[in-house]
Amino acid sequence: xxxxxxxxxxxxxxxxxxxxxxxxxxxxxKLFELIDFDRSPINDIxxxxxxxxxxxxxxxxxxxxxxxxxxEFRQNCDVLVSVGDCATMGGxxxxxxxxxLKECLDEAYLNGPTVFNATGxxxxxxxxxxxxxxxxxxxxxxxxxxxxPGCPPPADAIWxxxxxxxxxxxxxxxxxxxxxx
Amino acid sequence: xxxxxxxxxxxxxxxxxGDRTRMxxxxxxxxxxxxxxxxxxxxVIAAETGSHRVEVESVVSFYAFLSSRPKGxxxxxxxxxxxxxxxxxxxxxxxxxxxxxxxxxQTTADGRITLEHTPCIGMSDQAPAAxxxxxxxxxxxxxxxxxxxxxxxxxxxxxxLVREYGDGNNAHELIQSMxxxxxxxxxxxxxxxxxxxxxxxxxxxxxxxxxxxxxNTARLRGRGGAGxxxxxxxxxxxxxxxxxxxxxxxADEGEPGTFKDRVILTEATDLMIxxxxxxxxxxxxxxGIIYLRAEYAYLRAYLEHALEERRRQGLLxxxxxxxxxxxxxxxxxxxxxAYICGEETSLLSSCEGERGDPKNRPPFPAExxxxxxxxxxxxxxxxxxxxxxxxxxxxxxxxxxxEGSSGTKLLSISGDxxxxxxxxxxxxxxxxxxxxxxxxxxxxxxxxxxPSGQMxxxxxxxxxxxxxxxxxxxxxxxxxxxxxxxxxxxxxMAFFIEESCGYCTPCRVGNVLLRKxxxxxxxxxxxxxxxxxxxxxxxxxxxxxxxxxxxxxxxPILTTLERFRPLYEAxxxxxxxGLLSTxxxxxxxxxxxxxxxxxxxxxxxx
Numbered sequence: 162x163x164x165x166x167x168x169x170x171x172x173x174x175x176x177x178x179x180x181x182x183x184x185x186x187x188x189x190x191k192l193f194e195l196i197d198f199d200r201s202p203i204n205d206i207x208x209x210x211x212x213x214x215x216x217x218x219x220x221x222x223x224x225x226x227x228x229x230x231x232x233e234f235r236q237n238c239d240v241l242v243s244v245g246d247c248a249t250m251g252g253x254x255x256x257x258x259x260x261x262l263k264e265c266l267d268e269a270y271l272n273g274p275t276v277f278n279a280t281g282x283x284x285x286x287x288x289x290x291x292x293x294x295x296x297x298x299x300x301x302x303x304x305x306x307x308x309x310p311g312c313p314p315p316a317d318a319i320w321x322x323x324x325x326x327x328x329x330x331x332x333x334x335x336x337x338x339x340x341x342x
Numbered sequence: 343x344x345x346x347x348x349x350x351x352x353x354x355x356x357x358x359x360g361d362r363t364r365m366x367x368x369x370x371x372x373x374x375x376x377x378x379x380x381x382x383x384x385x386v387i388a389a390e391t392g393s394h395r396v397e398v399e400s401v402v403s404f405y406a407f408l409s410s411r412p413k414g415x416x417x418x419x420x421x422x423x424x425x426x427x428x429x430x431x432x433x434x435x436x437x438x439x440x441x442x443x444x445x446x447x448q449t450t451a452d453g454r455i456t457l458e459h460t461p462c463i464g465m466s467d468q469a470p471a472a473x474x475x476x477x478x479x480x481x482x483x484x485x486x487x488x489x490x491x492x493x494x495x496x497x498x499x500x501x502x503l504v505r506e507y508g509d510g511n512n513a514h515e516l517i518q519s520m521x522x523x524x525x526x527x528x529x530x531x532x533x534x535x536x537x538x539x540x541x542x543x544x545x546x547x548x549x550x551x552x553x554x555x556x557x558n559t560a561r562l563r564g565r566g567g568a569g570x571x572x573x574x575x576x577x578x579x580x581x582x583x584x585x586x587x588x589x590x591x592x593a594d595e596g597e598p599g600t601f602k603d604r605v606i607l608t609e610a611t612d613l614m615i616x617x618x619x620x621x622x623x624x625x626x627x628x629x630g631i632i633y634l635r636a637e638y639a640y641l642r643a644y645l646e647h648a649l650e651e652r653r654r655q656g657l658l659x660x661x662x663x664x665x666x667x668x669x670x671x672x673x674x675x676x677x678x679x680a681y682i683c684g685e686e687t688s689l690l691s692s693c694e695g696e697r698g699d700p701k702n703r704p705p706f707p708a709e710x711x712x713x714x715x716x717x718x719x720x721x722x723x724x725x726x727x728x729x730x731x732x733x734x735x736x737x738x739x740x741x742x743x744x745e746g747s748s749g750t751k752l753l754s755i756s757g758d759x760x761x762x763x764x765x766x767x768x769x770x771x772x773x774x775x776x777x778x779x780x781x782x783x784x785x786x787x788x789x790x791x792x793p794s795g796q797m798x799x800x801x802x803x804x805x806x807x808x809x810x811x812x813x814x815x816x817x818x819x820x821x822x823x824x825x826x827x828x829x830x831x832x833x834x835m836a837f838f839i840e841e842s843c844g845y846c847t848p849c850r851v852g853n854v855l856l857r858k859x860x861x862x863x864x865x866x867x868x869x870x871x872x873x874x875x876x877x878x879x880x881x882x883x884x885x886x887x888x889x890x891x892x893x894x895x896x897x898p899i900l901t902t903l904e905r906f907r908p909l910y911e912a913x914x915x916x917x918x919x920g921l922l923s924t925x926x927x928x929x930x931x932x933x934x935x936x937x938x939x940x941x942x943x944x945x946x947x948x
Contacts, residue, residue, distance in 0.1 A: 225927070228930075228945075266937065287940070287943055291942050292931075292933075294929075294930050294931070303922055304921075
């Protein structure tokens with residue numbers, strides 16, 4: 162039997178959660194003994210190529226491309242985990258949810274005090290994914306199996322969660338790893 | 343003009359002694375004067391009553407019948423509960439909108455008429471119904487609605503809408519309403535003749551402790567639905583430390599589908615007031631309050647008259663029935679359109695001039711109620727039972743009904759049946775008997791106890807109405823085989839969302855989420871996991887809300903998940919692909935598509 166395959170992605174996140182994944186330090190060597198990575202920013206594979214045991218998702222859905230990626234993950238991963246607060250709750254990007262999209266874009270590209278935009282237009286091209294009316298946490302778009310809180314979740318929490326998942330054991334995180342104040 | 347207005351408002355405040363605990367009466371009076379409570383006048387009220395503006399504003403914003411924005415001189419409130427919908431409320435709405443040229447929620451351009459929706463106004467037996475200011479208009483249809491709208495446009499006089507009076511006291515000169523009692527069955531306790539003063543005299547010949555003992559012996563339990571032993575409640579109130587005690591009559595009959603208190607207030611007024619007076623004697627109170635829901639404002643003058651009449655007869659006031667030292671009088675506190683105020687601690691908050699927010703329990707009202715004083719809050723019907731117990735004896739009362747539930751119960755029956763109306767029946771009656779009595783055939787379900795109660799199907803029709811089996815405050819809605827029961831559930835959830843006071847997050851937010859998910863399932867987008875979600879979230883809302891509203895609001899979903907599960911299962915998606923159909927990517931991109939003027943690359947319209 163081959164090693165379990167893991168895929169990871171960062172949607173509307175800051176890559177901080179992925180930095181936290183790397184933060185497991187030398188355990189990453191052990192991780193590579195235990196698993197193989199499919200699609201992930203770590204190896205820059207663009208699409209999932211095989212059935213994966215676990216998908217780790219950082220960030221919520223802010224644009225149509227995020228939705229496409231998340232749906233691809235759902236269709237190809239046995240277990241899908243929201244990693245971090247943006248995936249779980251929308252996080253910082255979701256601060257725009259109380260303001261209309263047009264107002265956000267106008268402020269960012271036209272009216273903001275530091276904006277220099279000679280075109281006087283909001284950038285648009287088929288290569289730029291359309292933004293969603295608001296930012297959605299992952300579990301409002303597809304079924305998510307687990308949520309790992311934190312901004313970012315500590316490396317130890319990610320490690321413990323992965324080990325537990327791969328061994329099919331219940332996860333018991335010590336209080337220090339899920340306490341954030 | 344502001345100065346003139348301020349003068350008027352100051353006078354209103356002074357009429358109420360500048361008492362902030364009479365805030366409800368003050369803002370209601372101000373609203374009556376100007377049609378709304380102008381922002382500038384809130385400052386005046388705050389100054390005159392020694393409270394803060396925010397307190398005034400929070401009261402005005404809380405109650406559906408109060409407004410801080412100008413509204414029409416005539417306000418039409420169309421009842422939109424499920425029974426009214428079934429009776430054709432939709433058509434009535436259309437006609438009103440056509441004739442007035444406005445939509446629900448709007449006021450005509452000349453500022454004369456406002457059209458609104460309102461939850462159950464206690465007229466489910468003569469639906470569709472509406473309130474035009476205080477005037478009740480019943481049994482509407484397209485033609486009648488057109489007549490009403492045209493009459494109002496021409497004369498602006500709600501009183502002109504009443505062409506014929508209803509039966510009984512509805513024709514009394516102080517009521518003059520088109521409402522019908524629809525009393526379909528009388529029994530010996532509530533809807534029987536009585537002689538004012540008879541029960542009271544018997545009570546006053548005993549000691550208060552003996553009166554409570556009789557109520558206990560009769561095994562009387564609260565008629566509001568919860569069924570707490572009345573004698574026990576009175577004992578707590580009587581024994582609680584403190585000087586001033588209060589007796590409060592809960593006439594805030596807001597549970598959709600209930601209208602039996604309307605009939606008691608109209609036809610058994612004396613019995614109820616007598617019961618309250620006996621309650622005052624038993625617990626040692628000098629003051630009673632009838633909390634009357636705003637929807638029943640048309641009964642107020644008649645009730646005031648009944649109180650005055652009893653004062654004249656020496657049955658209220660100082661030294662009642664010549665009994666030295668027993669002084670007791672009653673005032674009426676008007677509500678302002680809030681279902682939550684039927685919950686006793688919310689009701690007390692409202693009586694104290696505040697938002698109708700529930701209070702933490704304990705302490706229970708018996709210990710710290712109105713103004714922090716020992717208070718007993720009982721249902722209209724409970725007081726009637728008390729009077730009858732004292733008149734005829736506890737033994738007589740206890741032998742009526744069933745083992746654990748003595749006496750009779752008033753049922754308000756509405757929906758798909760030939761005889762909607764009020765039925766007084768002995769406790770222990772089976773649902774099948776209720777169905778037969780009401781002339782209902784091909785019944786798919788009965789909603790017992792209103793939205794906060796439970797929905798039961800034919801397999802449960804042999805169960806009986808009593809505190810030990812199916813308990814109810816009296817609302818029974820009957821749904822025929824052609825009704826979409828999940829639509830009924832949806833409407834009940836909409837009701838709770840509207841009426842939640844918003845204090846507890848599980849209730850304020852949870853009910854919205856429940857309804858959203860319910861409708862996703864109804865649209866065929868759900869999976870088995872969604873049913874589990876409904877179950878778990880429903881239980882959370884029940885567990886984590888502090889008052890009866892939140893603790894019962896998921897019942898429409900939970901009781902149907904239990905008893906009508908196939909209805910849900912038939913709607914589920916065939917295969918669970920993990921993609922949530924509650925997420926609609928197309929509508930989520932609508933703004934961006936409008937801004938850019940192009941459609942999505944990934945999710946094109948095809």
